[in-house]
Every structure is written in C-alpha cells, then in structure tokens.
Amino acid sequence: MREQLSFEIPALQMPHLEADGVWISTAAIAIKxxxxxxxxxxxxxxxxxxSPSEIVNTFRELGFSISESAIDLGRNTILEALQVDLIEAIDLHTDGYGLPKRSLSADVRYDMNMSSSDAIQHILKAQNIKVELLxxxxxxERSSLNFIASQALQMGLQGFAFEGIEGKYNVPLTMEAVADLYANAAGETAIESTRFALGGWVRGKLNNEVSxxxxxxxxxxxxxxxxxxxxxxxxxAINNGKIHNHAAAIxxxxxxxxxxDQGFDIDAPTVEKQAELRNLEIIKPDTKRGQYIGPVVGADHKSVIIKYARDRVVELPYSALPDKTIRPGNGDTVRMRYKDNVLTVSMGERIGHEGGRDGK
Structure with missing residues (x-):
C-alpha cells in the first residue's frame, strides 16, 4: 500500500481565487x-x-516593492522598507497597485541602480524629515502621523520636531496639537486592538490579547x-468612548x-502667559529696519521674550536662530536687528555676572 504524504499550509497562507481570477493568500486578503x-x-x-518571508510574499502579492537586500537583513528591515509605501497606501485607502508613482526631491542623490524601497530607506535614514500636511x-485624522506617534509611544520616544523642539519628523504643529495627536494615536490603537480581539473571541479564539x-x-x-x-x-465600551478615553490619557x-526627557514641561506657562502675568506687552517687530536689545525675561519651549522697553517685549522664536546657535536663556542680553526682513541676532553678557554669558 502506497504511503500517503501530507502537509499543512498555514492558515494565513491558504490561497483563494479572487473574482478577477487572481489567486491571493488569506493574509493578503486580510491586509488588503x-x-x-x-x-x-x-x-x-x-x-x-x-514570518519575514511570508511578509515579503504577502506584500508583493499586493503590489508593494521590497528589495532583496532588505529581505536578507530580517523582519525589522523589511518593515522599515515598507513603511513609507504602507503609510501612503493607508492614507489613500488602497494597496500597492494603487500608489502613485513618485519622483524624488532634487536634494536627494538617487542612484538609478537602487530600487525604490532602497531609495526610501536612504531618505528615512536622514536625521530630520520635513513633513508637509496637505x-x-x-x-x-492622518494615518501617517498616527503611525509615527504610535511607534514612538511604544518605544517611549518623542518622535516629532515642532516649535523648536527636536525630533526626526518635522511637522508644522503646536505643542497642543502634537499632544492631542499622541493621545488620539493611543486611543485608536486601543480601539482597533479591542475590535480585533472581540472578533477572535466571538469566533471561539482563546487568549485574545489586547493592547x-x-x-x-x-x-x-x-x-x-x-x-x-x-x-x-x-x-x-467602544461606542461610548470608554476605551478611547482611557487609552488617550495613557x-x-x-x-x-x-x-x-527632552527637558520640556508640557504644563509650563507660555511666553504669552509669562508676559501677561508681568503686565508686559508683546509687540510685533518691525521686520524692515527694527532693532531691539535687552535681557531675556521669559522663555518656553518655542521662544524667548526680550524686554527692550519698560513695559514692552519682543518675541524671538528659536526657529529664527541660525543653526548651532546657543539658545539664549533668562538673564542673557540679546540684540535683534532686522533689515529688509532679514534678522540678525547677537548675544552679550548675562546680566548680574561678569566675564561673559556663562559668568566665567
């Protein structure tokens, strides 16, 4: 009697025939x-x-490009190679076949022998990435920003650069907006995790772990x-906001x-509040030919205020300082000079000390 051989195909890799006659795995259907x-x-x-090889095969089924060099470097590199395309696909509610063709910025040197995913990895290795919100x-409501915030939360990091605070992804947002983004990202993660676990639970799955x-x-x-x-x-709990609100607080x-950890306090008073408490008026500078000199009398995460008159101050955003310039602090004497909308900043001795800004 001939011995019968059998093998088991993993459930997520079971092939299914789509309506258009294309075979696609269960995993690809779920991801799509x-x-x-x-x-x-x-x-x-x-x-x-x-597994890493299954990730590659599944996303290639869905039209995503993954370089052979990324495959050899393991799971994390594969996911990094997919990151940009994946975020855009989620924003556009499509798969890899529906993504628009890209052209790289002239600021990025592109070797034509590189694959698109290699080029994207090259970009992601940059120390700072500017994000435009179109x-x-x-x-x-932006999946890409939620993705960055979610990943940063998991690693205990602050991933965004904003209002003078350093980070990899430079976004045109206020501290309040970034705080709301992190709260919302945690809330959405909790909701999606609960829905997925609930579906498994109803289908009889045990040990439904959630976020x-x-x-x-x-x-x-x-x-x-x-x-x-x-x-x-x-x-x-999902519908009444209990889960989202609990997660958002976390x-x-x-x-x-x-x-x-970056040296900033979210509850610290802003320079606007500090000026108000001291009965100081923040004036809009004359960017044509204005000059302002005086001590720094207030600072927050985004700027300092310089007292140039008895009851008036002018604001100096950190973003206006030249690269690698030491940020002025309370007591430093600062001179701001505008000429045809170009600002020049210089700093003198710290008031109350001798021999320079640091009292040395």
Missing part, C-alpha cells in the same frame, strides 16, 4: 481589507503573525467566558514623560 479601510492596526495585526484633515492601553476590566472580559452580555459590554502621559 485593512488597507482599504485605512486601518494600520488591522494591517499590523496580520503582519505580527507572519489638505484640510486634522492631524489626528495594554485597553482598560483592565475590558481585558478581563475578553479573556473570560463568551456571552451576549459580555460582548455587549465590550461593544458599549498616550498623553507617555508623551509628557518623553517631553520631560
């Missing part, structure tokens, strides 16, 4: 669905279950016995801690 829904968490939930969507942003009582329910009442409780706290 999440891409069209604009759900990064949905994509990553599937990716987390795949359209009217709010920051929290630690999700409230403990909801996590316990998802680990317990399935019932109509229990499912209703989880659904209600996201905001983690952002605050990361910001303190």
């Amino acid at each position: 669905k999440s891409l069209y829904q604009g759900s990064l968490d949905g994509v990553m939930d599937v990716v987390d279950k795949l 359209g009217d969507s709010l920051p929290g 630690n942003y999700v409230p403990d009582d909801i996590q316990r329910i998802l680990q317990g016995t399935l019932s109509v009442e229990a499912v209703s409780t989880v659904v209600e 996201g905001l706290h983690r952002f605050t801690v990361a910001l303190k």
